[in-house]
Amino acid sequence: MLFELRDVCLARCGRPVLESFDAEVPAGATAIVGPSGSGKSTLLRLLNRLADPDRGTISYRGEPIATRDPLRLRREVSLVPQLPALLDGTVESNIGYAARLAGGDPDPARCLRLAGLGTEFADREVARLSVGEQQRAMLARALAQQPDVLLLDEPTSALDHDARDAIERTLTELRRELGISVVLVTHDPEQARRMSDRVIRIEAGRAVNGATR
Amino acid sequence: MTSSIHVALWQVAASLVLVAIAIAISRWQEADLERDIGIATIRSIVQLTLIGYAIKLIFEVDSIWLVLALLAVMVLFGALTARGRAKTVPNAFWPLLITLAIAAASTLGLVVALGIFEPTPRYLVPVGGMVIGNSMTASAVALNRLGDEVGAGRARIEATLALGATAREAALPIVRRSLRSGMITLVDSTKTTGLIFFPGTMVGMLLAGANPTDAVRLQLILLYSLLGSVAIAGLLATNLAYRNFFTPAQQLREEPE
Numbered sequence: 032m033l034f035e036l037r038d039v040c041l042a043r044c045g046r047p048v049l050e051s052f053d054a055e056v057p058a059g060a061t062a063i064v065g066p067s068g069s070g071k072s073t074l075l076r077l078l079n080r081l082a083d084p085d086r087g088t089i090s091y092r093g094e095p096i097a098t099r100d101p102l103r104l105r106r107e108v109s110l111v112p113q114l115p116a117l118l119d120g121t122v123e124s125n126i127g128y129a130a131r132l133a134g135g136d137p138d139p140a141r142c143l144r145l146a147g148l149g150t151e152f153a154d155r156e157v158a159r160l161s162v163g164e165q166q167r168a169m170l171a172r173a174l175a176q177q178p179d180v181l182l183l184d185e186p187t188s189a190l191d192h193d194a195r196d197a198i199e200r201t202l203t204e205l206r207r208e209l210g211i212s213v214v215l216v217t218h219d220p221e222q223a224r225r226m227s228d229r230v231i232r233i234e235a236g237r238a239v240n241g242a243t244r
Numbered sequence: 245m246t247s248s249i250h251v252a253l254w255q256v257a258a259s260l261v262l263v264a265i266a267i268a269i270s271r272w273q274e275a276d277l278e279r280d281i282g283i284a285t286i287r288s289i290v291q292l293t294l295i296g297y298a299i300k301l302i303f304e305v306d307s308i309w310l311v312l313a314l315l316a317v318m319v320l321f322g323a324l325t326a327r328g329r330a331k332t333v334p335n336a337f338w339p340l341l342i343t344l345a346i347a348a349a350s351t352l353g354l355v356v357a358l359g360i361f362e363p364t365p366r367y368l369v370p371v372g373g374m375v376i377g378n379s380m381t382a383s384a385v386a387l388n389r390l391g392d393e394v395g396a397g398r399a400r401i402e403a404t405l406a407l408g409a410t411a412r413e414a415a416l417p418i419v420r421r422s423l424r425s426g427m428i429t430l431v432d433s434t435k436t437t438g439l440i441f442f443p444g445t446m447v448g449m450l451l452a453g454a455n456p457t458d459a460v461r462l463q464l465i466l467l468y469s470l471l472g473s474v475a476i477a478g479l480l481a482t483n484l485a486y487r488n489f490f491t492p493a494q495q496l497r498e499e500p501e
Contacts, residue, residue: 043498081402081495101493106408116403119417129407169403176407 032093033058033180033212034078039087041073048073049084049236056231060206060213062223065233071216072113074233075182078214079108106133109178113185113216115165122160122168123153126175133176145208146171147201163194167201174205180212181205187222199226249452260285302365311365315352315372319344322380329384330485332391334497339484340383343477347379348372351473360465371469374445378430378470379477386426386478387485393418394489394496401496411490419482426478434467443467 034056041049048070063071076082077089080101089096096104117125123139130137139153146167152160160168166186173181186202187195199222206213217223223230232239263285270277302310323341330336352372361367394401397418404414437443445466449459489497 079406080493081406083491083493083495101495102408102410104408105406110406112399112403112406114399116400118400118404132408132413172407 032056033061033091034214035088035090035093036074036077037088037090039074039077039084039089041070041077041082041084043073047236049077052087052233052236052238054231054238056214057229058212059229060215060227061229061231062215062217062227063231063233064217064220064223067218069233070236071218071233072184075110075184075214075216078182079105079110081105081110106176107178108180108182109173109176110182111166111169111173111184111186113188115162115169117157117165117168117172120157121153122148122155122157122171125157125168125172126153129172130175135175135177137175139171139175142171142174145174145201145205147197162189163198166190166198170201174209178211180214183213183215185216185218188218195222202226299365299369302369306365308363308365308368311368311372314369315348315376316345318373318376319348322376326380326384326387330387330391332395333387333485334488334500336387336485336488339481339488340380340387342484343383343480344376344379346480347473347477348376350476351375351469354472355465355469360469371466374466374470375473379473382426382430382474383477383481385429386422386482389425390418390422390482390485393421394486395499398496398499405494405496411487411494411496414496415486415489419486422482423478426481427474430470430474434471437463437467 032055034054036052036054036056039049039052040047052070052074063074065071073082077084078091078096080096080099083097091099091104091108118128122143123137126139126142127137140150143150143152148164148167148171152164152168155164157165157168166189170181170186183202187198190198202213202215203226205211213227215223215226217226220230263281267278267281269275270281298314302314319341322344323337326340326344327337330340333339352368352375355361355371356363356368361371394415401414401418405411433441443463443466446459446463449462450456491497
């Protein structure tokens with residue numbers, strides 16, 4: 032099992048976000064689907080320890096993540112946030128930064144290709160990219176770390192239909208080529224069905240029973 | 245190095261005419277500062293008179309311990325004041341206290357060790373006051389910027405942490421910009437000194453009848469000492485305070501409600 036969550040609770044500013052949340056996430060592609068404010072983005076942040084739960088345990092490959100080095104975990108389980116947030120500079124400098132953090136040599140051409148961007152994007156300033164291109168640059172940057180798992184937070188929410196379809200195709204090819212596991216957060220049940228082998232439904236901070244396939 | 249002049253009380257009282265003009269302008273233009281100008285004037289009379297007697301006592305007793313006690317009090321009040329201006333930084337008091345203490349100790353230690361000033365109350369008290377005051381302003385400005393930038397840049401900091409960067413790596417660009425903003429005012433004013441404004445020490449010495457060459461040299465020493473102390477303060481304040489935004493597990497803390 033990739034991730035196991037047991038009795039996970041988290042409150043923010045006194046308001047419960049996740050309540051007694053139980054779920055199992057196997058290797059492959061899993062979608063977490065639910066309405067806005069249901070706690071799905073928070074859940075994703077817990078999986079690579081950008082936040083810790085108030086109660087309960089989360090395990091990654093059978094080992095509680097609270098006992099793992101958060102920096103190593105994040106390089107292995109890479110989160111791509113909902114809104115692009117690249118560092119100032121070029122796409123290549125962002126890819127290089129991520130690769131060096133993971134202790135590898137950057138291969139910008141490969142990362143760009145996997146993320147569906149041409150090599151001409153390497154020298155582009157990130158501030159001059161469209162939101163869709165920035166989203167792909169974020170994906171390329173995450174792939175530079177050669178992670179085992181990609182956590183994708185609403186990767187197409189800021190995009191139009193054509194750009195959304197293109198990103199979905201990229202992600203499907205990526206899984207086929209790299210055999211990488213993906214945990215995808217989306218508010219769109221159709222996208223969840225298209226993009227995943229398994230769906231976890233979340234409502235008001237709780238996993239909805241019997242809603243997985 | 246200096247000669248002294250006598251300033252009579254009536255001369256001080258006469259200068260209050262300028263305060264009256266300030267209050268009149270505020271009232272006329274409805275700037276709503278009359279009360280603040282009044283408080284500022286009264287506080288300046290009380291505070292400077294008290295510190296005048298305190299310095300007189302310290303000069304007469306001529307004890308290095310008394311000087312250190314006074315500097316310690318200045319550091320404490322400096323840290324409290326700067327904390328008030330850096331409200332967006334969690335628990336800013338301790339980083340500021342450590343910053344001001346080290347900036348004051350290292351700068352004063354250096355100017356004494358280099359033989360620039362003798363370790364006597366006559367030099368240590370006024371120079372210490374300037375060093376602590378300027379370090380306080382620089383740290384407050386730097387931390388204010390730090391808090392604002394962390395608030396505005398949370399998404400980018402978290403995205404960088406998500407790559408497995410340490411809190412330090414994720415905060416580094418912001419820490420550098422904050423350090424720069426803490427130092428830039430003094431650097432700019434040092435560039436224009438003598439052209440656009442005459443610094444206080446030089447003006448004071450000239451008014452007291454000192455040789456202009458001595459006044460200029462002393463002013464240069466002070467400007468360079470302040471540059472050093474402000475750089476030390478900015479560096480320490482930003483590098484100590486950014487940690488308060490992160491947990492030991494390299495997570496960005498939630499914003500307070």
